[in-house]
Amino acid sequence: MNTKDIFVSVQEVARQREYCRLASELLSRRFDHTPKAYVHTYGCQGNVSDSERMKGMLHEMGFSFCEQPEQADLVLFNTCAVREHAEARVFGNVGALKPIKEAKNHNMIIVLCGCMMQQEHIAEKIRRSYSYVNLVFGTFAVHRFPELLYRHLRENKRIFDVKEEDGKIAEGFPVWRDRSFKAWLPIMYGCNNFCSYCIVPYVRGRERSRLPDQILAEAKELIANGAKEITLLGQNVNSYGKTPDCGLNFSGLIRQINALDGDFIIRFMTSHPKDCSVELLQTMASCEKVERHLHLPVQCGSDRVLREMNRGYTADDYLRLCKKAYELMPDLAITSDIIVGFPGETREDFDKTLDLVRRVRFSSLFTFIYSPRKGTRAAAMPDPIDAKVKGEWFRELCFVQEEIAAEHSKALVGKTFRALIESENDGVLTGRTSQNLCIGVPGDQSLVGTFAYVTVTNAGNWTLSGKLADE
Ligand code: SF4
Structure with a gap:
């Protein structure tokens, strides 16, 4: 192209x-x-x-x-x-x-x-x-x-x-954002991976990246207009910069955004494990504006199912990546997506997913029961497992993850974090920590859109509560 x-x-x-x-x-x-x-x-x-x-x-x-x-x-x-x-x-x-x-x-x-x-x-x-x-x-x-x-x-x-064509990138249109302090910044569109269950490559076209100059110009404008959090977006941000050849990869782009002046934080999504490099993890660890959160969708813990999904990595590859990430950033939160009940998945396959979940100890998980999408390869695969069984597996997985999340949360009580305050309701502020955890603290509306230090006083499974702390 x-x-x-x-x-x-x-x-x-x-x-x-x-x-x-x-x-x-x-x-x-x-x-x-x-x-x-x-x-x-x-x-x-x-x-x-x-x-x-x-x-x-x-x-x-x-x-x-x-x-x-x-x-x-x-x-x-x-x-x-x-x-x-x-x-x-x-x-x-x-x-x-x-x-x-x-x-x-x-x-x-x-x-x-x-x-x-x-x-x-x-x-x-x-x-x-x-x-x-x-x-x-x-x-x-x-x-x-x-x-x-x-x-x-x-x-x-x-x-x-609605005709099918090659997806293109259009620069130069105005953007209307409802909130100025949190901004989505697309860096690429489309996907080349063709995971067998996914409709995205068919409806969003092949992978294509915005040029670094355009992204950096938009980032600077966002910061000048008060953005405190910039989330870099793409279906597979880890392969940024290949089409067209942008002269730098995703790590290089992060480093350039990190070097921009201003008090702001950087997040990104979504990362594909097959393209998540050690260089990227090192970049995250060394760039002070990049938050300690990595969303890395694993989808399944069984190598056989991962092959059927066309994911391009094994459970061991994934575990090695997480180990390296925790070594470089001990305070990192890893979150993931998991599909339960992929066509032909057996109890043995599902047990491997549970095992992986227990070993990685995700801070949270987005879990889904497999949903066939017309036109994808998986939609034509035989799917003998009963919907009721899939439902049971789904609940079992949620239960295992809830226990892990509760343990993570309990360990945070007494600790102080810097959080971006996102909203206020009835005198309670909701903030988000570097690890992308939500915390509620009593406080004044005027703090919305600013960074504040918060100390965790109480930990539930899903949310933390606390109080404002001195810096
Ligand atoms: S799951 Fe993600 S990586 Fe796979 S085809 Fe869909 S968008 Fe691409």
Whole structure:
């Protein structure tokens, strides 16, 4: 892939921004007030970041934002395709818009986009059964949103743009962030790994990285605007910089961001164990702004299942990586994702997962029961295990992890941490420590968005509580 195929041209971005202007003219004729948009995001932080870019476009078209679909002139759902459950929720919520549109606002524009819409069978279902949806586009068309909305407004017809194409990177659009002190910063898009259960490579395209200069410029702007936490985003951040050849890898990028002036912290997600290098762990250990948290999805502890999943590492490889990480950063928290009940998984395989969980001693786990995704290799694999059995394994895994998490939490009582205070509710602040642990402390709203020192006084399984401490 050469650079021309990866990046949307400057001219095309300018053309789309001109569509923002044209759309705002049509919108001012259609509405006698400042139009309001309600944007709801399903799924991962990558989607949240895409929504922030689409909100930037909407803002440029003259929209303000509201909290309820009932108040909105435009409703946008940015959807997720990772699990069947998430898809069912989207259909339910789209269905709920129909009476709102009929009863309250006939002019309401309903927009569906994101990973789910990039799948042909879903877009077809919307076309056939949800006639009140006005605009549908997939992940590859995000940068064309202004043009698509303009066409809908001008031609007054339904617009679908879900064709499969090479995913591109579009620089130069405004970004609308709801919070200034925590920021998602995408560094790459797509994935080349084709894990056998995962739909992402099909709906988000091949791996492609943003250029370091663009990322650094955005990071500097975020810091200047008050960002205290920057989370670098990508499906597999560990392979940053390969396409196009950026002249530096993920560790190099972290070091450059770490060197920027300002009191801020760096997080990143998601790391693939197969590409997680010792260099990266050393970089984490040596960069003072990188937090002590590594999310490293293992998915399973059985080598046989890992092979079937096409993950590219063994349980031993993973354990070695964790051992090295703990050696370099004794205070590191490792978290992970685990899929229970992959097609053909046996009790013996599952026991290996439990064993791995006990050995790594994750600080927390995101556990999922396997959900088949149409079009993936795993969806065609025989799956003899009963759903009831999978449910039992799932509960067993949660129980084992809860015990480990409780032990971790208890060991923290009496310790003091620096935490970023994220919110306040009824006089209780919620902060997040370097290890990404949530802690509640009594305190004043004015501390939200700042760093504070907190001492743990009480430890539950999921959260810690404490008090503000002197520095
Ligand atoms: S690394 Fe695997 S699980 Fe992650 S996005 Fe790529 S294909 Fe999906």
